[in-house]
Amino acid sequence: RWPSLLKYYSHTDGVSWLEEYKARHNAGLEAQRIVASFSKRFFSEHVPCDGFSDIETLGCPSHFFEDELMCILNMEGRKGLTWKYYAKKILYFLRQQNILKNLKEYLQRPTERQSFLEGAVLIDQYCNPLSDICLKSVQAQVDDITDKVRKVLRTKNPRHPSLASKAGEVVVPEVELQRQVLDAMNCVLYEQLKYKGNELDYYNSLNSYIHQVLIRRTGIPISLSVLYLTIARQLGVKLEPVNFPSHFLLRWCQGKEGSTDIFDYTYIDAFGKGKQLTVKECEYLIGHHVTEEFYGVVTSKEVLQRMVGNLLNLGKRESTDQSYQLLRDSLDLYLAMYPDNVQHLMLQARLYFHLGIWPEKVLDILQHIQALDPSQHGAVGYLVQHTLEHIERRKEEVGPEVKHRSDEKHKEVCFSIGLIMKHKRYGYNCVIYGWDPACMMGHEWIRNMNVHSLPHGPHQPFYNVLVEDGSCRYAAQENLEYNAEPREIPHPDIGRYFSEFTGIHYLANTELEIRYPEDLELTRAAVQKIYGPGKE
Numbered sequence: 001r002w003p004s005l006l007k008y009y010s011h012t013d014g015v016s017w018l019e020e021y022k023a024r025h026n027a028g029l030e031a032q033r034i035v036a037s038f039s040k041r042f043f044s045e046h047v048p049c050d051g052f053s054d055i056e057t058l059g060c061p062s063h064f065f066e067d068e069l070m071c072i073l074n075m076e077g078r079k080g081l082t083w084k085y086y087a088k089k090i091l092y093f094l095r096q097q098n099i100l101k102n103l104k105e106y107l108q109r110p111t112e113r114q115s116f117l118e119g120a121v122l123i124d125q126y127c128n129p130l131s132d133i134c135l136k137s138v139q140a141q142v143d144d145i146t147d148k149v150r151k152v153l154r155t156k157n158p159r160h161p162s163l164a165s166k167a168g169e170v171v172v173p174e175v176e177l178q179r180q181v182l183d184a185m186n187c188v189l190y191e192q193l194k195y196k197g198n199e200l201d202y203y204n205s206l207n208s209y210i211h212q213v214l215i216r217r218t219g220i221p222i223s224l225s226v227l228y229l230t231i232a233r234q235l236g237v238k239l240e241p242v243n244f245p246s247h248f249l250l251r252w253c254q255g256k257e258g259s260t261d262i263f264d265y266t267y268i269d270a271f272g273k274g275k276q277l278t279v280k281e282c283e284y285l286i287g288h289h290v291t292e293e294f295y296g297v298v299t300s301k302e303v304l305q306r307m308v309g310n311l312l313n314l315g316k317r318e319s320t321d322q323s324y325q326l327l328r329d330s331l332d333l334y335l336a337m338y339p340d341n342v343q344h345l346m347l348q349a350r351l352y353f354h355l356g357i358w359p360e361k362v363l364d365i366l367q368h369i370q371a372l373d374p375s376q377h378g379a380v381g382y383l384v385q386h387t388l389e390h391i392e393r394r395k396e397e398v399g400p401e402v403k404h405r406s407d408e409k410h411k412e413v414c415f416s417i418g419l420i421m422k423h424k425r426y427g428y429n430c431v432i433y434g435w436d437p438a439c440m441m442g443h444e445w446i447r448n449m450n451v452h453s454l455p456h457g458p459h460q461p462f463y464n465v466l467v468e469d470g471s472c473r474y475a476a477q478e479n480l481e482y483n484a485e486p487r488e489i490p491h492p493d494i495g496r497y498f499s500e501f502t503g504i505h506y507l508a509n510t511e512l513e514i515r516y517p518e519d520l521e522l523t524r525a526a527v528q529k530i531y532g533p534g535k536e
Contacts, residue, residue: 002067027064028071031087035072038086043496043511044400052093066094073130078488078501082509085495088130095129096332103336107301114300116241117142117230120210120223123307127329133211141214142227145188146234152184153235162235172236175254181235182252185228186274193217197224197271205314205326208307222248222307224270240297242267243306246286249277251297262295301337308333312344323492324351342373349383359387359394400511403435405518410437413461414477417519418498418506419526420486421465424479431489431506433497434464434516441474454478466491482530504531 002024009015034055058065072080072087103122106114121135153160157180161172172178189195198207198218206212213219213227225241225248232239232250242249247269255264267277269285283289298306308330315327331348335341349365352358366380366387405413415421419432439451439458451458454476461477468489486504498506504527513520 004070005063005067008063023061024064024067027058027060028068030058030060031065031068031072031090035069035083035086035090038089039082039496039509039511042086044397052090055090055094062094062098066091069094078503079499081495081501082499083495085493088495092129096126096329099126099129100332100336103333107337111299115230116226116300116303117210119300119304120226120307123304123311123333124209124211126333127205127311127326128209128211131211138211138214142230142234145193145227146231148188148192149181149184149231149235152187153180156180156184170236171238178237178252181232181237182268182274182276185231185235189228189231190273195224195227196273197221203314203317205311208311208314219271220248220310221269221271222303222310225250226303228268228270228274239268241303242295243298243302244282244286244294245290247271248306249282251295252276262292265295267295305334305337308337324355327351340368340372342369342376345369345372346376346379353383353387356390359391362387400515402514403516405516405522412477413437415461415463415480416522416526417508417512417516418523420483420489420505421463421475421480422483423475424481428467428469429483429487429489430465430467430473430475431491431494431498432463432465433508433512436462438462439474439476451476466493466497482526486531 005024055065069087069091072083073091075084099122103126106118106122117139118135121133121138125131125133150163154163157177160177160180161170162177162181164170172181195217198204198220201207202220206216207218207220208223210223210226213223219227229239229241229250237252239250239252242251244267248271250268250270251265252268253259253264254266255261259265262279267279267282269275269277272285277285279295282295311326311330312334315324315330318324318326328348328351331344331351334344335348338344345365346369349362349369352362352365363384366384369376370380403410405416413435415432415435417432417434421430421432422428423430438460439446439462441449441458441462446452446458454460456476456478463475463477463480465473465475465480466489467473468491470491472493488501489506494506495509497509497512499509500507505523508516508520
């Protein structure tokens with residue numbers, strides 16, 4: 001019944017299965033209770049920091065609780081959308097908390113016990129907590145590549161020392177024997193397996209995730225370097241990471257081990273099919289001269305810092321993701337490594353402030369910034385003032401605004417909640433999750449969006465819509481039309497507002513229906529009229 005739990009048991013364990021079944025059953029009931037409560041508690045706002053407090057103090061084994069959340073997420077069909085939405089949020093939180101704990105433990109280890117591959121996996125797991133990524137699986141794939149390299153090496157030199165010992169136990173001292181390993185690696189990685197630098201889609205975040213690098217066989221310089229370095233070390237060749245500007249490299253010592261002379265090293269470009277470079281060729285690679293310090297070796301923590309820095313920059317570039325999830329995740333990772341970095345603390349505070357979420361956490365961050373750097377008092381003071389105003393406004397909020405279509409002021413509203421629409425001008429597909437009898441945005445938005453150029457201007461109904469590209473928009477009635485071929489809208493917030501997709505339209509969940517109590521019948525009537533009897 002729960003096959004995913006098998007990994008928690010050994011065949012030699014003496015287990016009371018009745019007790020285990022009871023514990024799993026009770027954990028399932030607890031998970032369902034918490035998931036069911038989230039929509040009512042947090043429909044009107046982002047789940048606050050303390051919203052997960054009852055999950056952090058679970059009275060049941062966390063792996064049983066997680067297993068029930070996965071069962072909810074894997075429910076078949078188009079029902080239970082709201083349950084899936086909040087189960088996903090809770091699971092995301094639980095797994096990230098656990099991964100963050102593992103990362104902090106990793107960073108506290110001695111440097112020689114900090115595997116570059118494990119660090120890359122931790123970053124990958126944190127940014128993709130719902131994916132099934134584990135170090136054991138990633139290591140097995142790397143071991144498989146290493147075995148292929150050994151086969152090639154055996155045809156070239158059957159007595160090579162890398163063939164005699166298990167992974168990690170051998171050290172190949174002679175440069176010529178090391179060269180044979182690197183040649184065999186280049187043959188396997190770039191000729192047989194067709195790994196390559198992703199020049200065409202360089203700024204795709206998938207290039208930074210080690211499990212995706214192994215699946216897609218492409219990446220950016222740093223992710224390919226981590227893979228290359230790991231294989232080389234398993235075969236007895238000690239390569240070292242070099243934090244070269246704009247293009248991450250590895251270095252291979254040709255002189256005395258530990259030499260500080262940059263000319264005693266050959267530099268390897270894993271992004272460029274393992275090409276071996278001189279100091280001068282490294283400069284040609286990026287188009288300018290750099291000082292010797294940039295050819296020095298860096299620690300595993302500095303490698304992770306650069307990987308996270310890349311994701312941070314990608315998170316800032318993402319324009320379609322209105323939740324800025326990648327930016328939030330990469331900031332969490334960066335601050336786990338450098339908790340007193342004022343620049344990134346300020347970015348995190350500004351981001352939460354911009355998103356209008358977690359005002360209490362914003363105040364905590366600002367207090368920390370002020371203690372670290374009193375010169376920031378101007379920016380801190382501005383954000384504190386506006387955050388406190390946000391908290392006060394939230395306290396003043398009364399119950400949800402209820403909109404009845406039968407009200408005279410709503411007589412011009414033609415469309416209803418849950419209908420799949422098409423934008424006449426831009427062609428996107430969307431679903432309605434709210435409406436106003438006239439445009440409720442401010443003058444600046446109306447001017448920027450050129451609303452006055454519409455025949456009916458701002459004095460017509462406007463609709464809140466979830467768009468298939470993941471964005472949320474506010475569309476004028478005259479720009480929307482019924483969708484001739486309605487289909488599911490793949491938006492991350494669908495479950496926040498809707499409980500089910502019927503195949504033609506969405507059914508509002510309980511919280512949305514409270515706010516638009518007459519829309520469901522109107523939606524059903526509209527569907528019957530547009531798509532034919534029996535379709536509602």
